[in-house]
Amino acid sequence: xxxxxxxTLTVDGLSYSxxxxxxxxxxxxPVLVLGGALQGMYGWPQIEDRLGSVTDVITxxxxxxxxxxxxxxxxxxxxxxxxxxxxxxxxxxxxxxxxGYSFGAVIAYLCAQRRPRLVSRLVxxxxxxxxxxxxxxxxxxxxxxxxxxxxxxxAALFAESMLCRDPALPVLHRHLAYRxxxxxxxxxxxxxxxxxxxxxxxxxxxxxxxxxxxxxxxTLVFSGEHDxxxxxxxxxxxxxxxxxxxxxxxRDSDHWVxxxxxxxxxxxxxxxxxxxxxxxxxYVLPExxxxxxxxxxxxxxxxxxSASRAGIVGVASR
Numbered sequence: 425x426x427x428x429x430x431x432t433l434t435v436d437g438l439s440y441s442x443x444x445x446x447x448x449x450x451x452x453x454p455v456l457v458l459g460g461a462l463q464g465m466y467g468w469p470q471i472e473d474r475l476g477s478v479t480d481v482i483t484x485x486x487x488x489x490x491x492x493x494x495x496x497x498x499x500x501x502x503x504x505x506x507x508x509x510x511x512x513x514x515x516x517x518x519x520x521x522x523x524g525y526s527f528g529a530v531i532a533y534l535c536a537q538r539r540p541r542l543v544s545r546l547v548x549x550x551x552x553x554x555x556x557x558x559x560x561x562x563x564x565x566x567x568x569x570x571x572x573x574x575x576x577x578x579a580a581l582f583a584e585s586m587l588c589r590d591p592a593l594p595v596l597h598r599h600l601a602y603r604x605x606x607x608x609x610x611x612x613x614x615x616x617x618x619x620x621x622x623x624x625x626x627x628x629x630x631x632x633x634x635x636x637x638x639x640x641x642x643t644l645v646f647s648g649e650h651d652x653x654x655x656x657x658x659x660x661x662x663x664x665x666x667x668x669x670x671x672x673x674x675r676d677s678d679h680w681v682x683x684x685x686x687x688x689x690x691x692x693x694x695x696x697x698x699x700x701x702x703x704x705x706x707y708v709l710p711e712x713x714x715x716x717x718x719x720x721x722x723x724x725x726x727x728x729x730s731a732s733r734a735g736i737v738g739v740a741s742r
Contacts, residue, residue: 427446428443428444428445428446429443429444429446430442430443430444430465431444431514433507433510433511433514435487435503435506435507435510436503436506438487438492438493438495438503438507439492439493440484440485440486440487440491440492440493440507441465441484441485441490441491441492442465442482442483442484442485442511442514443465443466443482443483443484444480444481444482444515445472445476445480445481445482445483446480447475447476447477447478447479447480447481448477448478448479449478449479449480450478450479451478451479451697451698452478452479452521452544452545452697452698452699453479453517453518453519453520453521453544453697454479454480454481454482454515454517454520454521455471455475455479455480455481455482455520455521455522455523455693455697456482456483456484456508456511456512456520456521456522456523457471457481457482457483457484457523457524457528458484458486458508458522458523458524458525458528458529458531458532459483459524459525459526459527459528459682460525460526460527460528460529460550463525463526463528463682464483464484464485464489464490464491465483465484465485465490466483466490467483468481468483470686470687470689470690471483471523471689471690471693473690474687474690474691474693474694475690475693475694475697478694478698479521479697482511482515482520484507484508484511486504486507486508486531487503487504487507488500488504501530501531501534504531505531505534505535505538508531508532508535509535509538509539509542512542518542519541519542519543519544520542520543520544521543521544521545521546521547521697522535522536522543522545522546522547523547523693523697524546524547524548524549525548525549525550525682526549526550526551526552526654526679527552529548529549529550529551529552530551530552530634532546532548533546533548533551533634533638534634536638536641536643537636537638540638540639540640540641543641544641544697545641545642545643545644545696545697546638546641546642546643546644547643547644547646547692547693547696547697548643548644548645548646549645549646549647549681549682549689550647550648550651550653550654550659550679550681550682551634551645551654551659551662552653552654553634553654553658553659553661553662554658559585559653562581562585565581566578566581566582566585569581570613575610575613575614576610578609578610578613579606579607579609579610579613580606582605582606582609583602583605583606583609584602585653586605586653586678586679586680587601587602587605587678587679587680588648588650588651588652588678588679589602590650593650594650594676595648595650595676595677595678595684596675596676596677596684596685597683597684597685598678598684600683600684601680601683601684604683605680605683634662637665637666637667638665638666638667638669639667640667640668641668642668643663643666643668643669643670644669644670644671644672644692644696645659645660645662645663645666645669645670645671645672646659646671646672646673646674646681646689646692647659647660647671647672647673647674647681648673648674648677648678648679648680648681648684649673649674649675649676649677649678649709650676650677650678651677651678651679651681652678652679653678653679654679656673659671671711672692672702672708672709672711673708673709673711674688674689674692674707674708674709675707675708675709685707688705688707691705691707692705692707692708
């Protein structure tokens with residue numbers, strides 16, 4: 425394996441880093457991975473293993489995550505987009521494939537809107553298109569637990585909020601995912617001095633809706649079959665607003681599909697970025713409307729979100 429390269433950049437005075445794992449670039453453009461909660465630049469080993477055989481893989485600690493400087497700016501999303509674009513510019517390549525999950529999916533989508541010529545293909549998973557009143561109330565509860573110093577209770581509540589706990593719905597490795605998320609959240613927030621500020625910003629900052637569509641960038645939107653944080657119907661509707669957008673569900677998984685079915689998600693990304701079909705992928709659930717595997721209707725409209733807040737679960741970026 426070629427030796428990885430870690431470079432430090434700055435945006436608006438904030439220091440952050442990205443990590444390049446060189447590959448042969450035989451099948452596709454470099455893949456830049458942007459994650460959400462607990463997914464810094466060392467959190468994607470399966471993606472690296474699967475795609476590293478065909479191209480470069482780049483991961484990052486953007487401002488507010490991992491080793492990067494705390495993110496205190498009110499215009500967090502524009503800043504994070506600029507930070508991502510700075511990575512692409514620093515790589516010195518014409519275009520990249522973008523893989524974004526959860527909060528990272530929002531950054532990837534907005535970057536593709538801003539500079540579509542930089543993006544060959546786009547894969548977005550678990551896209552937070554809205555924040556319901558119930559989810560906002562849970563964020564407030566999380567903030568109260570954290571402010572009171574009850575880290576164990578906070579970590580348990582955080583994990584429960586992002587996982588499907590209904591025993592009647594099959595979720596692969598559910599209990600392992602719950603224990604991992606709970607432990608990782610506790611460790612992250614016990615070691616991060618600005619964690620409370622990050623959560624407060626999630627409660628007070630309205631994130632722009634993902635409107636305006638996207639043209640000229642082939643895009644795959646995927647969701648865990650039993651995702652209760654970013655429900656399947658919302659993901660399908662979001663995909664339908666994207667020209668050349670497709671949608672698929674991953675079987676027996678929820679919002680933490682990237683943990684529960686990590687090898688399958690890596691295979692999904694490899695197939696899409698190299699132009700291979702997903703029809704024979706055993707982890708893909710066929711769409712019930714007969715449109716095939718992951719085919720989204722074109723020129724659709726996002727459903728109205730009554731009793732919801734435009735925006736995103738900002739805590740997922742920490």
